[in-house]
Amino acid sequence: MALYKFDKSIDLFVRATKKIPNGIYGHVSPALAVPGEFPYYAASGKGSRYTDVDGNEFIDYMCAYGPMVLGYNHPEVEAAVAAQRERGNCLNHPGEVMVQLAEALTDIVPFADWAVFAKNGSDVTTWALQVAREHTQKRKIIMARGTYHGAHAWCTPGHGGIIDEDRAQIKYFKFNDIDSFYKVIEEHRGDIAGCIMTPYHHPTFADQIMPAEGWWKKIQKACNDEGIVLILDDVRAGFRLDLRGSQEYFGFSPDMACYCKALGNCYPISSCVGRDYLKGAASRVFLTGSYWNSAVPMVAALTVIKVLKETNGIQKMMDFGNKLSKSLIDLAKSHGLQYKFTGPPTIPFPSFANENNFFRNQRFCSEITRRGSFFHPSHNWFVSTAHSDEDLKETLKAADEAFAIVKKEFGS
Amino acid sequence: MKDPKALSCIYLHGVLPLLEEVVQHDKQAQEIVKGWRCSVMLHVSDGPATTLKFRDGKCEAIPKTVSFPTIAMWFSSPERLNRMFEGGNVVPVIWKGIWHPVVLKKFAALTKRLDYYMKPTEEMAKDPLEFPFIAKLMEYAAVFGAKAVADNDPKTKRDIVPFMPSGVIQLVVQGGGPKAYMIKKGSEITVGKGDAPQTPDVFMEVRDAKVAFEMFTGKMDAMAGIGKCDIKIRGHIPLVDNLNALLDRLSQYIGS
Numbered sequence: 001m002a003l004y005k006f007d008k009s010i011d012l013f014v015r016a017t018k019k020i021p022n023g024i025y026g027h028v029s030p031a032l033a034v035p036g037e038f039p040y041y042a043a044s045g046k047g048s049r050y051t052d053v054d055g056n057e058f059i060d061y062m063c064a065y066g067p068m069v070l071g072y073n074h075p076e077v078e079a080a081v082a083a084q085r086e087r088g089n090c091l092n093h094p095g096e097v098m099v100q101l102a103e104a105l106t107d108i109v110p111f112a113d114w115a116v117f118a119k120n121g122s123d124v125t126t127w128a129l130q131v132a133r134e135h136t137q138k139r140k141i142i143m144a145r146g147t148y149h150g151a152h153a154w155c156t157p158g159h160g161g162i163i164d165e166d167r168a169q170i171k172y173f174k175f176n177d178i179d180s181f182y183k184v185i186e187e188h189r190g191d192i193a194g195c196i197m198t199p200y201h202h203p204t205f206a207d208q209i210m211p212a213e214g215w216w217k218k219i220q221k222a223c224n225d226e227g228i229v230l231i232l233d234d235v236r237a238g239f240r241l242d243l244r245g246s247q248e249y250f251g252f253s254p255d256m257a258c259y260c261k262a263l264g265n266c267y268p269i270s271s272c273v274g275r276d277y278l279k280g281a282a283s284r285v286f287l288t289g290s291y292w293n294s295a296v297p298m299v300a301a302l303t304v305i306k307v308l309k310e311t312n313g314i315q316k317m318m319d320f321g322n323k324l325s326k327s328l329i330d331l332a333k334s335h336g337l338q339y340k341f342t343g344p345p346t347i348p349f350p351s352f353a354n355e356n357n358f359f360r361n362q363r364f365c366s367e368i369t370r371r372g373s374f375f376h377p378s379h380n381w382f383v384s385t386a387h388s389d390e391d392l393k394e395t396l397k398a399a400d401e402a403f404a405i406v407k408k409e410f411g412s
Numbered sequence: 413m414k415d416p417k418a419l420s421c422i423y424l425h426g427v428l429p430l431l432e433e434v435v436q437h438d439k440q441a442q443e444i445v446k447g448w449r450c451s452v453m454l455h456v457s458d459g460p461a462t463t464l465k466f467r468d469g470k471c472e473a474i475p476k477t478v479s480f481p482t483i484a485m486w487f488s489s490p491e492r493l494n495r496m497f498e499g500g501n502v503v504p505v506i507w508k509g510i511w512h513p514v515v516l517k518k519f520a521a522l523t524k525r526l527d528y529y530m531k532p533t534e535e536m537a538k539d540p541l542e543f544p545f546i547a548k549l550m551e552y553a554a555v556f557g558a559k560a561v562a563d564n565d566p567k568t569k570r571d572i573v574p575f576m577p578s579g580v581i582q583l584v585v586q587g588g589g590p591k592a593y594m595i596k597k598g599s600e601i602t603v604g605k606g607d608a609p610q611t612p613d614v615f616m617e618v619r620d621a622k623v624a625f626e627m628f629t630g631k632m633d634a635m636a637g638i639g640k641c642d643i644k645i646r647g648h649i650p651l652v653d654n655l656n657a658l659l660d661r662l663s664q665y666i667g668s
Contacts, residue, residue, distance in 0.1 A: 358648055
């Protein structure tokens, strides 16, 4: 199999570093994969595949790091988007679609009585904290240490530009350690406004951790007993585990939930939904942005919900994710390698079981990526409803070669 | 905000020990220490210390006080030591060795040779004999300085070190260039020159001495270097990410 090259990507990146700090910043930085052996810039996408600026085509197992859920340029989404664009996108007032989308979301998410919209996950997670504070008139927010809730100062994983005061009211516990959760409540009793958590723990460069038996029931009970607003950050997992929200997958019920990624199938939109008792507080916390009322992404989101519902899209993704993990684990085993998957089937994190420093994973992912299947070595993957058995077949062919290289280089 | 004690640790444990390399490389420095058989101790009241031992034309830095130094210089506060390193007119209390005026005078000249390499000119940057050496000094200053920051800067101790994963970082300048390592285990950080004594969890490999020189002297965009594969990082990248956070903090102390 001929290996891809990334000359144009690299040239473009060098140009970029002269004008853009870090060239490419944030989670898509080339530094987080294997520089030189991965594409840096994309040119186009269709279905489960995309093409980079060097003309290499990839079966995409990152799905734009989550936003692609139905496939790039999905016909039904694009038709709805084109029609809305014809009518207008960003006008003086929100469109009717804003009301329709709020109705659709509160219809599918069982606990939700209202919805608001923004552009990014950070917009709504940060706003949700303010709503919790406004409602409770308390200051502190508790969260699991090491969880990604966005790029704002209170939660960014970066070190730059942060002052102590940004995080003075954020207190931490350990995911799945109920005693540490109770301890932080004990220490700050009477001053905790909200608890924000992801449905399961999904760090980068580490196995994904599913909630322990009874975890969410205990969290919900403690929050209810203490008057703490329970906020579900479903930005990454939302609409990939259960169409009604990830709380249904894990069997609990938060007070607010934040969505983004899969909601718009690559159109920029995020949402926060909440219970009726928080509507007053929500109405008192100012919320706006230059493009936050634009109609096109709302139409896209409305269509995504419709298509996922009509096509049983979540189950389709679950089935594909299960096939993907089983066949890659089996294939690795046939090479004498120990490959494992953590996290849910639709948002898996594969790695080699006998290492925690990622040398094998980086080699494997760069080899298979250069053979046309985009595998990330340190971030969880995403699957979409566009992934097919044909994609899997092609991927396994490339994986066979890539596993053989890992076996030769590392032995086991 | 800079913590004076942390800065004094950077100077005494990260910068001053570079004299080991300067004495080995620099003809003028070698001339200065010719025939020396003595130890020079610098220490700060309730703070760090470093003793430089000179024997057979070589210099060895020991990051602590010793029992019987030939010359001992005492600084009443970290601020006074820091002012001296920054070129201020500070006279330390020489409580031992005052009767070695020649060595004392020459010691000042020796430290000027270190200054010479730590602030390289454009000509030095073009000199193929000089820039590999400067790159080596910068690499060691970075690694030992990062440890000084991690151990002594209150903000770093609180916000970075506790969340840095355990593991071994190996820095390599390819083509026979210098190597250095950092090991994080629990709350302890150890650093050293050469190959790490344990299997590395992450490698940061710089293509050659020229790239290393440009990277450590801030003449190149490190991200561009990574994108072009002039700098390669393999393995547990969060370790290097945290090392970078330490280096960013170090540059707030002694960056230009």
